[in-house]
Amino acid sequence: MRFSHFVHLVAGTLACSLSLACVAVRAAPADMPLSAVPAIQLAALRAQRPLPPIRFLLTFDDGPDAGEDGSTPLILRQLADNPVTPGIKALFFVQTAHPRRGGGEAGKAQMHATCLAGHRLAVHSGLPIGHLSHTRMSPEELEASLLSGEADIIAQCRGAAQLVRPPNWAYNDAVQAVYRKLGLGMLMSDVNARDGKIYGWHISLRRRSHMNSELAQVKVAIAEQRLPSMGGVVPIVVSFHDTNDYTASHMTEYLQILVEEARENGLVLADPPFYTDARVAERAARLRAQSGVYARDSWP
Numbered sequence: 001m002r003f004s005h006f007v008h009l010v011a012g013t014l015a016c017s018l019s020l021a022c023v024a025v026r027a028a029p030a031d032m033p034l035s036a037v038p039a040i041q042l043a044a045l046r047a048q049r050p051l052p053p054i055r056f057l058l059t060f061d062d063g064p065d066a067g068e069d070g071s072t073p074l075i076l077r078q079l080a081d082n083p084v085t086p087g088i089k090a091l092f093f094v095q096t097a098h099p100r101r102g103g104g105e106a107g108k109a110q111m112h113a114t115c116l117a118g119h120r121l122a123v124h125s126g127l128p129i130g131h132l133s134h135t136r137m138s139p140e141e142l143e144a145s146l147l148s149g150e151a152d153i154i155a156q157c158r159g160a161a162q163l164v165r166p167p168n169w170a171y172n173d174a175v176q177a178v179y180r181k182l183g184l185g186m187l188m189s190d191v192n193a194r195d196g197k198i199y200g201w202h203i204s205l206r207r208r209s210h211m212n213s214e215l216a217q218v219k220v221a222i223a224e225q226r227l228p229s230m231g232g233v234v235p236i237v238v239s240f241h242d243t244n245d246y247t248a249s250h251m252t253e254y255l256q257i258l259v260e261e262a263r264e265n266g267l268v269l270a271d272p273p274f275y276t277d278a279r280v281a282e283r284a285a286r287l288r289a290q291s292g293v294y295a296r297d298s299w300p
């Protein structure tokens with residue numbers, strides 16, 4: 001091949017990977033089987049397909065944080081009344097038996113109030129000692145604690161969401177076998193607010209740039225068609241901690257940041273951009289749990 005031909009070939013390939021117009025030039029004949037379409041051309045064709053809209057599925061771990069000035073009620077007020085999507089409904093993964101969480105009288109009342117406000121509760125920990133990794137329990141202990149946690153939720157709510165989020169994001173085959181046995185979907189997360197203890201309680205000054213990079217990962221996962229959709233919408237799981245008073249006092253701002261940074265990344269938002277029906281949110285979460293694929297593949 002002459003050098004000038006080589007330059008033209010490279011330039012053509014580059015132009016095709018960058019420009020929309022070249023797809024028409026290189027479009028495959030309608031009767032060509034997909035396997036015969038060159039990979040680079042296939043990538044260009046995929047890039048042409050409009051992205052499905054996303055809807056944020058908010059989840060909160062570790063609570064409840066009860067009381068008049070508690071973080072959970074402060075979050076609930078902002079989910080109900082905010083300029084982005086009034087009436088947002090979320091999933092709360094609670095510690096049902098820890099005396100400072102769901103195990104005390106105030107915590108029980110808060111779990112009841114959270115359900116009454118239309119949200120759904122699921123087990124994070126059913127142990128009085130609270131936040132213990134499920135990987136550190138025997139299958140029998142884990143099963144008993146999950147059943148007892150579910151009973152604690154049912155005592156305050158009409159039912160418990162058939163989901164679980166493992167404390168410290170820690171799981172293994174044995175843990176997953178117990179979840180499966182109990183019919184619980186293990187829900188991890190696409191977007192992590194990084195507001196858990198591991199990052200320090202109030203270090204959220206870079207939250208906008210952090211959310212931007214989290215949503216950039218979401219954009220890649222959606223473009224690669226890795227995330228399942230429900231009703232034409234891809235549910236995007238976002239995880240916060242309702243025990244974090246910084247998160248609680250900035251919840252409305254977080255909602256705005258999510259929407260703005262999603263647009264900034266070229267993601268298409270469903271209308272409304274957040275789930276407003278907890279039952280539908282739970283179904284979407286079950287679907288995501290079943291697929292087991294997320295925009296990220298590791299969790300803090």
Ligand SMILES: [Zn+2]
Pocket residue numbers: 061062124131166167168
């Ligand atoms: Zn936790």
